[in-house]
Amino acid sequence: MLSTSDPQILVGRTGSLGRIRLNRPKALNSLTLSMVRDIEKALDAFDADPEVAAVLLTGEGERGLCAGGDIRMIYDGGKAGSPEPVDFWREEYRMNARLNRLRKPFVAFMDGIVMGGGVGVSVYASHRIVTERTRLAMPETGIGFFPDVGASWFLTRQQNELGTYAALTGAQLAAGDVIAFGLADSYVPSERLPALADVLSRLPAGATRADVSATVAAFADTPPPGQAAAEQPAIDRLFSFDTIEEILEALAQDGSDFAEKTLGVLRTKSPLSLKVTLRLLRLGRVEDSLEACLEREFSATAAVLRSHDFYEGVRAAVVDKDRNPQWRPAQLDDVTTEDVAAFFKPSAEPLFATDAGKGERP
Template sequence: MHSIDEVIIGRQGSAGLIRLNRPQALNSLTLPMIRAIEAALADFAADPSVASVIVRGEGDRAFCAGGDIRLLHESGKRGSPDAETFWREEFRLNHAIARYPKPYVALMDGITMGGGVGLSSHGSHRVATERTRLAMPETGIGYFPDVGATWLLPRAPGEAGTWMGLTGLAIHAADAIQARLADHCVASSDLSALIEAIGALPAAASPADVHGVIAGMAISAGESRLTVHRNMIDRALAYDTVEDIQEALAREAGDFAAETRQIIGTRSPTSLKLTLRLLRAGRNSASLAECLDRELGACLRILYNPDFYEGVRAAVIDKDRNPKWSPASLAEVEDAAIDRFFVPAQPPLFAM
């Protein structure tokens, strides 16, 4: 097995276990963690005594809060290849999860953001809990939703994915299920019992068998805010420019529309325009691989974008939560500036 201190690999009966073990850092991903997860998945796939794989986060706060933003920030500042290496290996792992040959069960208990969504929502069996806080918060740090989110979010019903991608706001279990980023809600206190029950299945257990165990322990996720406000979301966020979306939100009545408009107004204007372009491109894409390849090209350009460094400074380093975006307004972001993010990475991630 490929256990390291930050990823603990084990077994529970017929289930392979992968435990993210950086609770003090909300289980955020490092490159060694990505490599350990990838190796464990390969081992479990080849082991006929393993029927399924379960991934969970240690500690009581997070499944996984995302990638190691400090590493990416420092790599970009130094001009080192570390950021590109991280993204390439993380995105390949996301693709491997989506194509995994055995049931892949992600226990999305607590904070599940950015790279944590990539580790969970591409899986075959996604379990939220009453403590799930799922988000793609990247527009708030001068970045954009990656890890295949430009494939996942456009496939949420209506414009729910557009709302998530632009606002970066966290959603709960009911919304995650509504957005097709999770499948069931299981009580956090029942997760250990769920692991035991899945592990008790025979080695020849099918995906349907695993689904049956999870469904048998599922509870109501409650009311989805995205469902309650779906008509408004679908009306106002259907436009293909952020300016038109903001104008449409201004025409809508109610606190939800006003909050949405206000939050979008605090995000990086460059990130907003880039995110919307990527989401619309993802909607018309034929595969996850195509979206990941496009995202990688944008990642390599983000290292030359001042908003990324300013956003990470304000959120992670100085923590003053007061980024100064450049350009500061949507009107100042030229189309040509966004076009530059759509230069394909070389070499590509996948042979198309």
């Protein structure tokens, strides 16, 4: 049994494999500010250690890798006027950018629940592995927030609208869909993960990404077909618009079971969050760096902390758990241009220096 004194991150080396294990299983390994800082320290140590061939990220417990950021901390901190939510986002987003730039092979076991910030610590890995237990989602529009940790980057790299669908609906994606959506690379049954980790730990210190790929391939299998990806023609047609109103109208006119179900899901989300999210995605689609997307998302968090819908969404989902948020505005028609514009004011304290190296991982 883990006690309250147990470390939230377990860091060590097994052979040539640097291990980072998220260690809050009772909280589904949700991220805290101290965890973000400990991950950064671990990356510093592994970068400096010539004996470390690759880094492996896993989550303790049976339920998943990580359910996201510690939303209750942000909720309580925001209400109290604490600087901790802003500090958390600032350091988390910088960590996301660093993970994307890692030069050593970085393997993430995306087993079980992988949501929100859990996607942020794994989607930038050079080798992203899903299992039959994977349930990946960016569910933020359901709590009055928006998909962050670079979602406006990694959900817009595909030449389709699957990312738009995932961001707006918060749909839970199984392994086949995660791979089809471009958010993972390989499917390995969960029972094979310990053996895979063992083989990875015996790679030579100078192992390349190709060496890691060959190792993973020896354990990989064909994933079950994705259910959402099977609807890609419909998704591409129905989610191609630049306004939520047009998307809802297209869904209403389509008449298919998929369209009706999706329309019902979107009608439960925060109208303001839907508009902000779609705007972030469309701006992210034309950006040339993850850092630019993270910068814009970080600026938007200031408006989140001032918004009604975030606190109401977390209240309904986490605090009172009545699953009955009362959004304000309650209707899309009542969301003003000024409401949305509040999320797109540049931050007075940018995340990244303007001359910092940017771009995708090498």
